[in-house]
Amino acid sequence: MSEVLQLLSDVPPLRDLSTAELENLIRSSDVRIASPEGVVVRKGRSWPRIGIVLAGELEVVATDDGDSRSRVSLLEPGDMFGQPPSGKQSASEVEVLAVTESVYLMIPWYTWEEMIGSRDGSSEALASVCVTLDAPDRTRGRAQARAAAGADRYGLGLSSSRPAKILVINCGSSSLKYNFYDTHDRSNDREGIVERIGIEGGRLVHRPGDGTKVIRELGRINHDVAFEAVVEVLTDSEMGVIRDLSDITGVGHRVVHGGSKYSDPVVIDDDVVSEIERLCSLAPLHNPHNLAAIRKSMALMPQVPQVAVFDTGFHQRMPAHAYMYALPYSFYEQQGIRRYGFHGISHNYLALRAASCLERDVADLRIITCHLGNGSSVSAVDRGRSVDTSMGLTPLEGLVMGTRSGDIDPGAMLHMARTNDMGFEELDSLLNRKSGVLGLSGISNDFREIEDGARQGNRLALLALHVFCHRLRKYIGAYIAVMGGLDVMVFSAGIGERSPWVRSLTCQGLSELGIELEDRVNRYGYAGGDEVIDLSSKKSRVKVLAMQTDEGRMIARETIRALDR
Ligand code: ADP
DSSP, X not given: OHHHHHHHHTSGGGTTOOHHHHHHHHHTSEEEEEOTTOEEEOTTSXXXXXXXXXXXXXXXXXXXXXSOEEEEEEEOTTOEEEOOOOSOXXXXXXXXXXXXXXXXXXXXXXXXXIXXXXXXXXXXXXXXXXXXXXXXXXXXXXXXXXXXXXXXXTSTTOOOXXXXXXEEEEEOSSOEEEEEXXXXXXXXXXXXXXXXXXXXXXXXXXXXXXXXXXXXXXXXXXXXXXXXXXHHHHHXXXXXXXXXXXXXXXXXXXXXXXXXXXXXXXXXXXXXXXXXXXXXXXXXXXXXXXXXXXXXXXXXXXXXXXXXXXXXXGGGGSOHHHHOOSSOHHHHHHHOOSOOOSOHHHHHHHHHHHHHHTTOOGGXXXXXXXXXXXXXXXXXXXXXXXXXXXXXXXXXXXXXXXXXXXXXXXXXXXXXXXXXXXXXXXXXXXXXXXXXXXXXXXXXXXXXXXXXXXXXXOHHHHHHHHHHHHHHHHHHHHHHHHHTXXXXXXXXXXXXXXXXXXXXXXXXXXXXXXXXXXXXXXXXXXXXXXXXXEOBOTTXXXXXXXXXXXXXXXXXXXXXXHHHO
16 A cells, blocks of 8 residues: 555555545545456546556557557556536547556546545646557648647747736756746847855856846855845846835746756745755755745845746656666655756756757657766657656756766775775765766866867777767667657757767767768858757758757746746
Protein backbone atom coordinates (compact mmCIF):
# COMPACT_ATOMS: atom_id res chain seq x y z
CA MET A 1 0.00 0.00 0.00
CA SER A 2 2.73 2.46 0.94
CA GLU A 3 4.34 2.01 -2.52
CA VAL A 4 1.02 2.82 -4.19
CA LEU A 5 0.66 5.91 -2.01
CA GLN A 6 4.20 6.95 -2.85
CA LEU A 7 3.53 6.49 -6.55
CA LEU A 8 0.29 8.46 -6.42
CA SER A 9 1.85 11.28 -4.44
CA ASP A 10 4.30 11.75 -7.35
CA VAL A 11 1.48 12.17 -9.89
CA PRO A 12 1.28 15.97 -10.51
CA PRO A 13 -2.49 16.58 -9.97
CA LEU A 14 -2.38 14.54 -6.74
CA ARG A 15 0.76 16.08 -5.26
CA ASP A 16 -1.03 18.26 -2.73
CA LEU A 17 -3.20 15.46 -1.33
CA SER A 18 -2.45 14.17 2.16
CA THR A 19 -1.96 10.46 2.81
CA ALA A 20 -5.48 10.24 4.27
CA GLU A 21 -6.93 11.93 1.16
CA LEU A 22 -5.01 9.58 -1.13
CA GLU A 23 -6.29 6.57 0.83
CA ASN A 24 -9.80 7.95 0.54
CA LEU A 25 -9.33 8.40 -3.21
CA ILE A 26 -8.22 4.78 -3.61
CA ARG A 27 -11.24 3.57 -1.58
CA SER A 28 -13.60 5.61 -3.76
CA SER A 29 -12.08 4.27 -7.00
CA ASP A 30 -11.63 0.82 -8.54
CA VAL A 31 -8.35 -1.02 -8.69
CA ARG A 32 -8.32 -3.28 -11.78
CA ILE A 33 -5.92 -5.91 -13.09
CA ALA A 34 -5.47 -6.50 -16.82
CA SER A 35 -3.76 -9.53 -18.37
CA PRO A 36 -1.41 -9.04 -21.33
CA GLU A 37 -3.39 -7.84 -24.39
CA GLY A 38 -6.47 -7.36 -22.18
CA VAL A 39 -8.64 -4.42 -23.23
CA VAL A 40 -8.77 -1.57 -20.71
CA VAL A 41 -10.66 0.96 -22.86
CA ARG A 42 -12.58 -0.15 -25.94
CA LYS A 43 -12.70 2.11 -29.00
CA GLY A 44 -16.14 3.64 -29.56
CA ARG A 45 -17.22 3.42 -25.92
CA SER A 46 -17.31 6.38 -23.59
CA TRP A 47 -14.98 6.11 -20.59
CA PRO A 48 -15.86 8.88 -18.13
CA ARG A 49 -12.96 8.11 -15.84
CA ILE A 50 -9.36 8.97 -15.14
CA GLY A 51 -6.98 6.01 -15.09
CA ILE A 52 -3.61 5.83 -13.37
CA VAL A 53 -1.21 2.96 -14.06
CA LEU A 54 -0.03 1.41 -10.79
CA ALA A 55 2.03 -1.50 -12.18
CA GLY A 56 2.88 -3.01 -15.56
CA GLU A 57 2.52 -1.29 -18.93
CA LEU A 58 -0.50 -0.24 -20.96
CA GLU A 59 -0.46 0.99 -24.55
CA VAL A 60 -2.73 3.45 -26.29
CA VAL A 61 -3.37 2.18 -29.79
CA ALA A 62 -4.93 3.94 -32.78
CA THR A 63 -6.72 1.72 -35.27
CA ASP A 64 -8.26 2.56 -38.62
CA ASP A 65 -11.16 0.82 -40.36
CA GLY A 66 -8.82 -1.74 -41.85
CA ASP A 67 -6.39 -3.79 -39.75
CA SER A 68 -3.79 -1.13 -39.36
CA ARG A 69 -2.94 -0.20 -35.78
CA SER A 70 -0.25 2.02 -34.36
CA ARG A 71 0.89 2.68 -30.83
CA VAL A 72 0.19 6.26 -29.78
CA SER A 73 1.82 6.01 -26.37
CA LEU A 74 3.13 3.62 -23.78
CA LEU A 75 1.87 4.13 -20.25
CA GLU A 76 4.00 3.23 -17.27
CA PRO A 77 3.35 3.34 -13.51
CA GLY A 78 2.33 6.87 -12.53
CA ASP A 79 1.07 7.76 -16.04
CA MET A 80 -2.53 8.96 -16.39
CA PHE A 81 -5.01 8.31 -19.18
CA GLY A 82 -8.70 8.83 -19.84
CA GLN A 83 -11.03 11.69 -20.57
CA PRO A 84 -10.63 14.79 -18.41
CA PRO A 85 -14.04 15.57 -16.84
CA SER A 86 -16.02 17.86 -19.14
CA GLY A 87 -19.64 16.99 -18.44
CA LYS A 88 -19.90 15.57 -21.98
CA GLN A 89 -19.21 11.88 -22.50
CA SER A 90 -17.68 11.20 -25.89
CA ALA A 91 -16.70 7.90 -27.41
CA SER A 92 -13.07 6.86 -27.11
CA GLU A 93 -11.26 7.15 -30.44
CA VAL A 94 -8.43 4.80 -29.42
CA GLU A 95 -8.00 1.53 -27.58
CA VAL A 96 -6.05 1.08 -24.38
CA LEU A 97 -4.57 -2.40 -23.99
CA ALA A 98 -2.34 -4.09 -21.43
CA VAL A 99 1.15 -4.89 -22.70
CA THR A 100 2.14 -6.86 -19.60
CA GLU A 101 0.06 -7.91 -16.62
CA SER A 102 -0.93 -4.51 -15.27
CA VAL A 103 -2.72 -2.89 -12.39
CA TYR A 104 -4.48 0.44 -12.76
CA LEU A 105 -6.66 2.73 -10.70
CA MET A 106 -9.94 3.83 -12.25
CA ILE A 107 -11.27 7.10 -10.81
CA PRO A 108 -14.84 7.95 -11.84
CA TRP A 109 -15.40 11.55 -12.96
CA TYR A 110 -17.64 12.36 -10.01
CA THR A 111 -14.98 11.15 -7.54
CA TRP A 112 -12.35 13.17 -9.37
CA GLU A 113 -14.51 16.31 -9.35
CA GLU A 114 -15.39 15.89 -5.69
CA MET A 115 -11.90 15.21 -4.36
CA ILE A 116 -9.50 16.92 -6.76
CA GLY A 117 -11.26 18.98 -9.46
CA SER A 118 -11.89 22.02 -7.30
CA ARG A 119 -8.24 22.42 -6.24
CA ASP A 120 -6.20 25.26 -7.73
CA GLY A 121 -4.28 24.22 -10.82
CA SER A 122 -5.64 20.65 -10.82
CA SER A 123 -7.21 20.85 -14.27
CA GLU A 124 -4.02 22.31 -15.79
CA ALA A 125 -1.95 19.62 -14.06
CA LEU A 126 -4.34 16.98 -15.39
CA ALA A 127 -4.33 18.45 -18.92
CA SER A 128 -0.55 18.48 -18.98
CA VAL A 129 -0.04 14.83 -18.00
CA CYS A 130 -3.19 12.91 -18.93
CA VAL A 131 -3.06 10.93 -22.20
CA THR A 132 -6.51 11.53 -23.68
CA LEU A 133 -8.58 9.09 -25.68
CA ASP A 134 -8.71 11.30 -28.77
CA ALA A 135 -7.50 9.95 -32.11
CA PRO A 136 -3.97 11.15 -32.94
CA ASP A 137 -5.14 12.79 -36.19
CA ARG A 138 -7.56 14.93 -34.18
CA THR A 139 -4.65 15.99 -32.01
CA ARG A 140 -2.71 16.81 -35.17
CA GLY A 141 -5.70 18.69 -36.52
CA ARG A 142 -5.70 20.84 -33.42
CA ALA A 143 -1.97 21.44 -33.83
CA GLN A 144 -2.47 22.59 -37.40
CA ALA A 145 -5.28 24.89 -36.33
CA ARG A 146 -3.01 26.41 -33.74
CA ALA A 147 -0.26 26.81 -36.34
CA ALA A 148 -2.70 28.57 -38.62
CA ALA A 149 -3.67 30.86 -35.78
CA GLY A 150 -0.11 32.13 -35.69
CA ALA A 151 3.44 30.94 -35.20
CA ASP A 152 3.27 31.71 -31.48
CA ARG A 153 1.44 28.56 -30.54
CA TYR A 154 3.04 28.31 -27.09
CA GLY A 155 2.62 31.93 -26.03
CA LEU A 156 6.38 32.59 -26.12
CA GLY A 157 5.70 35.96 -27.76
CA LEU A 158 3.87 36.87 -24.53
CA SER A 159 0.72 37.78 -26.38
CA SER A 160 -1.87 38.08 -23.65
CA SER A 161 -5.47 39.10 -23.96
CA ARG A 162 -5.08 41.52 -21.05
CA PRO A 163 -2.24 44.06 -21.12
CA ALA A 164 0.41 42.90 -18.69
CA LYS A 165 3.59 44.46 -17.36
CA ILE A 166 5.74 41.69 -16.01
CA LEU A 167 8.97 42.09 -14.06
CA VAL A 168 11.22 39.01 -14.05
CA ILE A 169 13.86 38.65 -11.34
CA ASN A 170 16.71 36.15 -11.39
CA CYS A 171 18.76 36.66 -8.26
CA GLY A 172 22.07 34.84 -7.76
CA SER A 173 24.80 35.07 -5.15
CA SER A 174 26.53 38.10 -6.66
CA SER A 175 24.17 39.29 -9.38
CA LEU A 176 20.55 40.21 -9.95
CA LYS A 177 19.29 39.95 -13.53
CA TYR A 178 16.00 41.53 -14.48
CA ASN A 179 13.70 41.74 -17.48
CA PHE A 180 10.67 43.92 -17.91
CA TYR A 181 8.02 42.98 -20.48
CA ASP A 182 5.10 45.14 -21.57
CA THR A 183 2.88 42.75 -23.51
CA HIS A 184 1.01 45.55 -25.27
CA ASP A 185 3.95 47.77 -26.14
CA ARG A 186 7.11 45.85 -26.93
CA SER A 187 9.09 49.10 -27.25
CA ASN A 188 8.91 49.27 -23.45
CA ASP A 189 10.72 45.95 -22.92
CA ARG A 190 13.88 46.41 -20.84
CA GLU A 191 16.57 44.25 -19.32
CA GLY A 192 19.65 44.59 -17.20
CA ILE A 193 21.82 43.24 -14.45
CA VAL A 194 23.20 44.39 -11.11
CA GLU A 195 26.68 42.87 -10.84
CA ARG A 196 29.24 42.44 -8.08
CA ILE A 197 26.72 42.37 -5.23
CA GLY A 198 28.48 41.94 -1.89
CA ILE A 199 31.89 43.06 -3.17
CA GLU A 200 33.46 46.37 -4.13
CA GLY A 201 32.44 47.88 -7.45
CA GLY A 202 28.76 46.93 -7.53
CA ARG A 203 27.08 48.38 -10.61
CA LEU A 204 23.86 48.31 -12.58
CA VAL A 205 24.00 47.78 -16.34
CA HIS A 206 20.65 48.73 -17.87
CA ARG A 207 19.67 48.20 -21.50
CA PRO A 208 17.04 50.76 -22.49
CA GLY A 209 16.07 48.80 -25.60
CA ASP A 210 17.79 50.97 -28.23
CA GLY A 211 21.02 48.98 -28.32
CA THR A 212 22.74 51.26 -25.78
CA LYS A 213 23.77 50.56 -22.17
CA VAL A 214 23.34 52.75 -19.12
CA ILE A 215 25.79 52.04 -16.29
CA ARG A 216 25.26 53.18 -12.70
CA GLU A 217 28.10 52.67 -10.22
CA LEU A 218 26.66 51.59 -6.86
CA GLY A 219 29.70 50.85 -4.68
CA ARG A 220 29.51 48.01 -2.18
CA ILE A 221 25.85 46.93 -2.03
CA ASN A 222 23.70 44.09 -0.74
CA HIS A 223 20.79 42.37 -2.52
CA ASP A 224 18.19 44.79 -1.09
CA VAL A 225 19.99 47.82 -2.47
CA ALA A 226 20.42 46.03 -5.80
CA PHE A 227 16.66 45.50 -6.00
CA GLU A 228 16.02 49.16 -5.15
CA ALA A 229 18.41 50.20 -7.94
CA VAL A 230 16.35 48.16 -10.43
CA VAL A 231 13.15 49.84 -9.22
CA GLU A 232 14.78 53.26 -9.55
CA VAL A 233 15.84 52.73 -13.13
CA LEU A 234 12.43 51.35 -14.16
CA THR A 235 10.62 54.31 -12.59
CA ASP A 236 13.23 56.92 -13.60
CA SER A 237 11.57 60.08 -14.90
CA GLU A 238 13.63 60.03 -18.12
CA MET A 239 14.30 56.43 -19.04
CA GLY A 240 11.70 54.67 -16.89
CA VAL A 241 8.86 52.60 -18.32
CA ILE A 242 6.44 52.70 -15.38
CA ARG A 243 5.12 55.52 -13.21
CA ASP A 244 5.35 53.53 -10.01
CA LEU A 245 5.35 49.94 -8.84
CA SER A 246 1.57 49.67 -8.87
CA ASP A 247 1.81 49.61 -12.70
CA ILE A 248 3.36 46.14 -12.52
CA THR A 249 0.91 43.29 -13.16
CA GLY A 250 3.07 40.54 -11.69
CA VAL A 251 6.62 39.65 -10.71
CA GLY A 252 8.09 36.32 -11.82
CA HIS A 253 10.97 34.97 -9.74
CA ARG A 254 13.35 32.28 -10.90
CA VAL A 255 13.72 29.87 -8.01
CA VAL A 256 16.38 27.23 -8.47
CA HIS A 257 15.00 24.41 -6.34
CA GLY A 258 11.36 23.45 -6.01
CA GLY A 259 12.10 19.98 -4.58
CA SER A 260 9.51 17.28 -5.31
CA LYS A 261 6.69 19.62 -4.50
CA TYR A 262 6.62 22.11 -7.37
CA SER A 263 6.35 21.07 -10.98
CA ASP A 264 4.39 24.16 -11.97
CA PRO A 265 4.83 27.85 -11.17
CA VAL A 266 2.94 29.02 -8.08
CA VAL A 267 1.62 32.34 -6.90
CA ILE A 268 3.70 33.05 -3.79
CA ASP A 269 2.07 33.23 -0.35
CA ASP A 270 3.50 32.68 3.13
CA ASP A 271 3.32 28.89 2.76
CA VAL A 272 5.27 28.98 -0.49
CA VAL A 273 7.91 31.21 1.12
CA SER A 274 8.27 28.70 3.98
CA GLU A 275 8.56 25.83 1.54
CA ILE A 276 11.26 27.59 -0.51
CA GLU A 277 13.05 28.26 2.77
CA ARG A 278 12.81 24.58 3.71
CA LEU A 279 14.29 23.67 0.32
CA CYS A 280 17.37 25.82 1.01
CA SER A 281 19.01 22.68 2.38
CA LEU A 282 18.87 21.18 -1.14
CA ALA A 283 20.16 24.34 -2.85
CA PRO A 284 22.13 26.25 -0.20
CA LEU A 285 23.97 28.34 -2.81
CA HIS A 286 20.87 29.47 -4.69
CA ASN A 287 17.52 29.34 -2.89
CA PRO A 288 18.54 31.78 -0.11
CA HIS A 289 19.28 34.48 -2.73
CA ASN A 290 16.07 33.76 -4.63
CA LEU A 291 14.23 34.04 -1.34
CA ALA A 292 15.92 37.34 -0.44
CA ALA A 293 14.66 38.82 -3.72
CA ILE A 294 11.16 37.44 -3.16
CA ARG A 295 10.98 38.96 0.33
CA LYS A 296 12.23 42.32 -0.88
CA SER A 297 9.82 42.29 -3.79
CA MET A 298 6.87 41.41 -1.54
CA ALA A 299 7.82 44.21 0.85
CA LEU A 300 8.11 46.78 -1.96
CA MET A 301 5.01 45.60 -3.82
CA PRO A 302 2.58 44.05 -1.33
CA GLN A 303 -0.36 44.40 -3.75
CA VAL A 304 1.38 42.87 -6.76
CA PRO A 305 1.16 39.09 -7.21
CA GLN A 306 4.50 37.31 -7.14
CA VAL A 307 5.06 34.02 -8.93
CA ALA A 308 7.81 31.46 -8.33
CA VAL A 309 9.03 29.62 -11.44
CA PHE A 310 11.24 26.68 -10.51
CA ASP A 311 14.30 25.60 -12.44
CA THR A 312 13.66 22.02 -11.33
CA GLY A 313 9.93 22.18 -12.20
CA PHE A 314 10.08 20.98 -15.80
CA HIS A 315 11.94 17.82 -14.76
CA GLN A 316 9.43 16.92 -12.07
CA ARG A 317 7.52 14.78 -14.56
CA MET A 318 10.52 12.50 -15.10
CA PRO A 319 9.58 8.91 -14.36
CA ALA A 320 10.86 7.42 -11.11
CA HIS A 321 13.26 5.11 -12.92
CA ALA A 322 15.03 8.19 -14.30
CA TYR A 323 15.18 10.19 -11.10
CA MET A 324 16.02 7.49 -8.54
CA TYR A 325 19.60 6.80 -7.48
CA ALA A 326 20.25 3.15 -6.65
CA LEU A 327 20.79 3.95 -2.97
CA PRO A 328 18.82 2.48 -0.08
CA TYR A 329 15.26 3.71 -0.62
CA SER A 330 15.13 5.36 2.79
CA PHE A 331 17.56 8.08 1.59
CA TYR A 332 14.94 9.14 -0.93
CA GLU A 333 12.02 8.85 1.47
CA GLN A 334 13.62 10.58 4.42
CA GLN A 335 15.99 13.08 2.84
CA GLY A 336 14.76 13.55 -0.72
CA ILE A 337 18.02 12.24 -2.18
CA ARG A 338 17.11 11.82 -5.86
CA ARG A 339 17.80 13.44 -9.21
CA TYR A 340 15.97 16.75 -9.68
CA GLY A 341 17.67 18.24 -12.75
CA PHE A 342 18.21 21.95 -13.42
CA HIS A 343 18.03 24.44 -16.32
CA GLY A 344 14.40 23.28 -16.60
CA ILE A 345 13.14 26.73 -17.60
CA SER A 346 15.62 26.78 -20.47
CA HIS A 347 15.00 23.16 -21.60
CA ASN A 348 11.26 23.77 -21.62
CA TYR A 349 11.69 26.99 -23.61
CA LEU A 350 14.01 25.32 -26.15
CA ALA A 351 11.62 22.41 -26.74
CA LEU A 352 8.61 24.70 -27.20
CA ARG A 353 10.50 27.15 -29.38
CA ALA A 354 11.83 24.32 -31.57
CA ALA A 355 8.33 22.88 -32.02
CA SER A 356 6.97 26.34 -32.75
CA CYS A 357 9.59 27.05 -35.42
CA LEU A 358 9.04 23.71 -37.09
CA GLU A 359 5.28 24.34 -36.97
CA ARG A 360 4.84 21.05 -35.17
CA ASP A 361 3.06 20.14 -31.99
CA VAL A 362 5.57 19.47 -29.22
CA ALA A 363 3.32 16.52 -28.28
CA ASP A 364 4.40 14.82 -31.53
CA LEU A 365 8.16 15.26 -31.08
CA ARG A 366 11.09 13.58 -29.36
CA ILE A 367 13.59 16.34 -28.68
CA ILE A 368 17.07 16.49 -27.14
CA THR A 369 17.87 19.94 -25.79
CA CYS A 370 21.54 20.76 -25.14
CA HIS A 371 22.04 23.81 -22.89
CA LEU A 372 25.81 24.36 -23.11
CA GLY A 373 27.00 27.39 -21.15
CA ASN A 374 29.18 27.85 -18.08
CA GLY A 375 26.92 25.23 -16.56
CA SER A 376 25.79 22.62 -19.07
CA SER A 377 23.05 20.04 -19.16
CA VAL A 378 21.13 17.98 -21.68
CA SER A 379 17.53 16.77 -21.54
CA ALA A 380 15.38 14.18 -23.27
CA VAL A 381 12.02 15.84 -23.93
CA ASP A 382 9.56 13.19 -25.04
CA ARG A 383 6.39 14.76 -26.46
CA GLY A 384 6.74 17.82 -24.27
CA ARG A 385 7.72 16.00 -21.09
CA SER A 386 11.24 15.88 -19.67
CA VAL A 387 11.90 12.16 -19.28
CA ASP A 388 15.58 12.39 -18.36
CA THR A 389 18.18 15.07 -17.80
CA SER A 390 21.88 15.04 -17.05
CA MET A 391 22.01 17.08 -13.81
CA GLY A 392 20.99 15.33 -10.62
CA LEU A 393 20.51 16.15 -6.96
CA THR A 394 22.84 19.06 -7.62
CA PRO A 395 24.06 20.76 -10.83
CA LEU A 396 27.32 18.80 -10.53
CA GLU A 397 26.17 15.62 -12.28
CA GLY A 398 26.28 15.04 -16.02
CA LEU A 399 28.19 16.91 -18.68
CA VAL A 400 31.69 18.36 -18.34
CA MET A 401 31.35 22.07 -17.50
CA GLY A 402 33.53 25.17 -17.17
CA THR A 403 34.77 24.31 -13.68
CA ARG A 404 32.58 21.31 -12.69
CA SER A 405 33.60 17.74 -13.34
CA GLY A 406 30.18 16.36 -14.27
CA ASP A 407 29.87 12.57 -13.98
CA ILE A 408 32.63 10.90 -12.00
CA ASP A 409 32.97 7.55 -10.31
CA PRO A 410 31.95 8.19 -6.67
CA GLY A 411 34.62 5.63 -5.84
CA ALA A 412 37.22 8.14 -7.08
CA MET A 413 36.06 10.53 -4.34
CA LEU A 414 36.32 7.83 -1.70
CA HIS A 415 39.76 6.94 -2.98
CA MET A 416 40.96 10.57 -2.85
CA ALA A 417 39.47 11.11 0.58
CA ARG A 418 41.29 8.01 1.79
CA THR A 419 44.67 8.33 0.12
CA ASN A 420 45.06 12.13 -0.12
CA ASP A 421 43.31 12.75 3.18
CA MET A 422 40.97 15.22 1.45
CA GLY A 423 38.08 16.55 3.47
CA PHE A 424 34.59 17.57 2.43
CA GLU A 425 35.46 21.24 1.72
CA GLU A 426 38.44 20.32 -0.43
CA LEU A 427 36.47 17.79 -2.45
CA ASP A 428 33.64 20.27 -2.87
CA SER A 429 36.02 22.91 -4.17
CA LEU A 430 37.84 20.39 -6.39
CA LEU A 431 34.67 19.13 -8.08
CA ASN A 432 32.78 22.42 -8.35
CA ARG A 433 35.46 25.02 -8.91
CA LYS A 434 38.71 23.42 -10.08
CA SER A 435 37.57 20.69 -12.47
CA GLY A 436 35.76 20.68 -15.82
CA VAL A 437 37.56 22.12 -18.85
CA LEU A 438 39.49 24.43 -16.51
CA GLY A 439 40.90 21.52 -14.53
CA LEU A 440 41.64 19.37 -17.57
CA SER A 441 43.28 22.08 -19.66
CA GLY A 442 44.85 24.15 -16.91
CA ILE A 443 44.04 27.17 -19.14
CA SER A 444 40.57 28.54 -18.51
CA ASN A 445 36.92 27.78 -17.92
CA ASP A 446 36.05 29.97 -20.91
CA PHE A 447 35.39 27.82 -23.94
CA ARG A 448 36.70 30.43 -26.37
CA GLU A 449 40.10 30.20 -24.69
CA ILE A 450 39.96 26.40 -24.72
CA GLU A 451 39.29 26.45 -28.47
CA ASP A 452 42.05 29.02 -29.07
CA GLY A 453 44.46 26.86 -27.07
CA ALA A 454 43.48 23.75 -29.03
CA ARG A 455 43.94 25.58 -32.34
CA GLN A 456 47.42 26.63 -31.26
CA GLY A 457 48.31 23.00 -30.54
CA ASN A 458 47.85 22.92 -26.76
CA ARG A 459 47.44 19.18 -26.11
CA LEU A 460 45.46 19.54 -22.90
CA ALA A 461 43.09 22.14 -24.34
CA LEU A 462 42.35 19.74 -27.21
CA LEU A 463 41.84 16.92 -24.72
CA ALA A 464 39.39 19.07 -22.71
CA LEU A 465 37.43 19.82 -25.89
CA HIS A 466 37.30 16.13 -26.81
CA VAL A 467 36.26 15.01 -23.33
CA PHE A 468 33.48 17.64 -23.33
CA CYS A 469 32.11 16.52 -26.72
CA HIS A 470 32.51 12.80 -26.01
CA ARG A 471 30.46 13.12 -22.82
CA LEU A 472 27.75 15.00 -24.69
CA ARG A 473 27.66 12.35 -27.46
CA LYS A 474 27.24 9.63 -24.86
CA TYR A 475 24.21 11.42 -23.42
CA ILE A 476 22.73 11.99 -26.88
CA GLY A 477 23.04 8.28 -27.67
CA ALA A 478 21.55 7.36 -24.32
CA TYR A 479 18.60 9.71 -24.74
CA ILE A 480 17.83 8.40 -28.21
CA ALA A 481 17.56 4.99 -26.55
CA VAL A 482 15.46 6.42 -23.69
CA MET A 483 12.93 7.92 -26.12
CA GLY A 484 13.14 5.14 -28.74
CA GLY A 485 14.17 7.66 -31.42
CA LEU A 486 14.76 11.33 -32.07
CA ASP A 487 13.09 14.01 -34.18
CA VAL A 488 14.83 17.24 -33.14
CA MET A 489 18.07 18.21 -31.45
CA VAL A 490 18.64 21.74 -30.15
CA PHE A 491 21.98 23.39 -29.34
CA SER A 492 21.82 26.45 -27.11
CA ALA A 493 23.53 28.71 -24.52
CA GLY A 494 26.94 30.33 -25.18
CA ILE A 495 28.76 27.22 -26.44
CA GLY A 496 25.76 25.58 -28.13
CA GLU A 497 24.83 28.73 -30.06
CA ARG A 498 28.29 29.80 -31.05
CA SER A 499 30.68 26.88 -31.27
CA PRO A 500 30.63 25.10 -34.67
CA TRP A 501 33.57 23.01 -33.47
CA VAL A 502 31.69 21.56 -30.49
CA ARG A 503 28.60 20.89 -32.61
CA SER A 504 30.51 19.14 -35.37
CA LEU A 505 32.67 17.05 -33.00
CA THR A 506 29.54 16.04 -31.10
CA CYS A 507 27.53 15.07 -34.18
CA GLN A 508 30.37 13.52 -36.20
CA GLY A 509 29.57 10.00 -37.37
CA LEU A 510 26.00 9.99 -36.07
CA SER A 511 24.37 9.64 -39.50
CA GLU A 512 23.34 6.07 -38.60
CA LEU A 513 21.25 7.69 -35.88
CA GLY A 514 19.73 10.14 -38.36
CA ILE A 515 21.86 13.14 -37.34
CA GLU A 516 23.81 14.91 -40.08
CA LEU A 517 24.95 18.53 -40.10
CA GLU A 518 25.21 20.81 -43.13
CA ASP A 519 28.83 21.74 -42.70
CA ARG A 520 28.61 25.19 -44.29
CA VAL A 521 25.63 26.29 -42.20
CA ASN A 522 27.17 24.85 -39.05
CA ARG A 523 30.35 26.80 -39.67
CA TYR A 524 28.97 30.14 -40.73
CA GLY A 525 25.40 30.29 -39.48
CA TYR A 526 24.98 32.25 -36.27
CA ALA A 527 22.05 31.79 -33.94
CA GLY A 528 21.83 35.28 -32.56
CA GLY A 529 18.86 37.26 -31.29
CA ASP A 530 15.59 35.77 -32.31
CA GLU A 531 16.95 33.61 -35.08
CA VAL A 532 16.81 29.85 -35.13
CA ILE A 533 19.29 28.17 -37.45
CA ASP A 534 18.57 24.81 -39.04
CA LEU A 535 21.95 23.07 -39.09
CA SER A 536 20.79 19.76 -40.51
CA SER A 537 21.66 18.52 -43.97
CA LYS A 538 18.90 17.57 -46.42
CA LYS A 539 19.55 13.88 -45.68
CA SER A 540 19.36 14.31 -41.92
CA ARG A 541 16.30 12.56 -40.48
CA VAL A 542 16.71 14.59 -37.30
CA LYS A 543 16.30 18.37 -37.42
CA VAL A 544 19.32 19.93 -35.71
CA LEU A 545 18.71 23.52 -34.58
CA ALA A 546 20.79 26.21 -32.88
CA MET A 547 19.08 29.03 -31.01
CA GLN A 548 19.40 31.39 -28.10
CA THR A 549 17.68 30.38 -24.93
CA ASP A 550 15.47 32.96 -23.21
CA GLU A 551 14.80 32.12 -19.60
CA GLY A 552 13.48 35.63 -18.85
CA ARG A 553 10.78 35.30 -21.50
CA MET A 554 9.88 31.80 -20.33
CA ILE A 555 9.52 33.02 -16.73
CA ALA A 556 7.32 35.90 -17.93
CA ARG A 557 5.18 33.45 -19.92
CA GLU A 558 4.82 31.16 -16.92
CA THR A 559 3.99 34.15 -14.71
CA ILE A 560 1.23 35.30 -17.06
CA ARG A 561 -0.16 31.76 -17.20
CA ALA A 562 -0.07 31.37 -13.43
CA LEU A 563 -1.88 34.70 -13.01
CA ASP A 564 -4.44 33.81 -15.70
CA ARG A 565 -5.18 30.60 -13.83
P1 ADP B 1 25.92 31.07 -18.51
O1 ADP B 1 25.79 29.62 -18.25
O2 ADP B 1 26.75 31.78 -17.51
O3 ADP B 1 24.63 31.78 -18.86
P2 ADP B 1 26.56 31.40 -21.34
O4 ADP B 1 25.35 30.71 -21.84
O5 ADP B 1 26.70 32.84 -21.62
O6 ADP B 1 26.81 31.12 -19.81
O7 ADP B 1 27.81 30.63 -21.97
C1 ADP B 1 29.10 30.94 -21.59
C2 ADP B 1 30.07 30.02 -22.31
O8 ADP B 1 29.89 30.16 -23.72
C3 ADP B 1 31.50 30.33 -21.99
O9 ADP B 1 32.23 29.15 -21.77
C4 ADP B 1 31.96 31.00 -23.26
O10 ADP B 1 33.33 30.82 -23.45
C5 ADP B 1 31.18 30.24 -24.31
N1 ADP B 1 31.17 30.95 -25.58
C6 ADP B 1 30.70 32.19 -25.85
N2 ADP B 1 30.93 32.51 -27.14
C7 ADP B 1 31.59 31.46 -27.70
C8 ADP B 1 32.10 31.18 -29.00
N3 ADP B 1 32.02 32.06 -30.00
N4 ADP B 1 32.71 29.99 -29.20
C9 ADP B 1 32.82 29.09 -28.20
N5 ADP B 1 32.34 29.29 -26.95
C10 ADP B 1 31.74 30.46 -26.71
